[in-house]
Amino acid sequence: DGGITQSPKYLFRKEGQNVTLSCEQNLNHDAMYWYRQDPGQGLRLIYYSQIVNDFQKGDIAEGYSVSREKKESFPLTVTSAQKNPTAFYLCASSIVAGLETQYFGPGTRLLVL
């Protein structure tokens, strides 16, 4: 079964703690993305990566970090510098060559204790 998996489904963060959200895809897609979704605001781009070992900041990268060491994996770390981390986080992937659209994972809901 091809697709995008995200884990965990729910994540709780304590004050001052860094937490890492996992995203894995077996679609052989080159590009991967991280979005944040808040009620009524649609999806906002945090980081994206078009190829292994390369990634770029999106619109709201402050307080987040990523790595892309493998084609299949694009983990997102929410650092203690992100003061309002409570949100629904969505990972997506796409074929970069051409103009195909993005396909999304099931999401991770991050809550602050």
Add this chain to the structure above:
Amino acid sequence: QKEVEQDPGPLSVPEGAIVSLNCTYSNSAFQYFMWYRQYSRKGPELLMYTYSSGNKEDGRFTAQVDKSSKYISLFIRDSQPSDSATYLCAMKGRSVKAAGNKLTFGGGTRVLVKP
């Protein structure tokens, strides 16, 4: 002002009715237009993907793009309770290299189809 505007709803319709959704946008560089369906606490699922102006039909779904008016629509015929979800429009420009195939999303419209 947001680049993409979408009425948040909720839009409530009886089963069997036509659901009409729309988005307006301000960036004339947008060339590709998408509609995603998102059930509560799930990831968005691609429904329709269209290029430039015109209509596209897929089963009960019809997507329309009017670039001259910067207005896109999604129609759902013979709506079912299972169509109850949030519908997100998304769009992007032609260049893949620019900002890595970045999508710009509307805020989503919540739809309720009542049996």
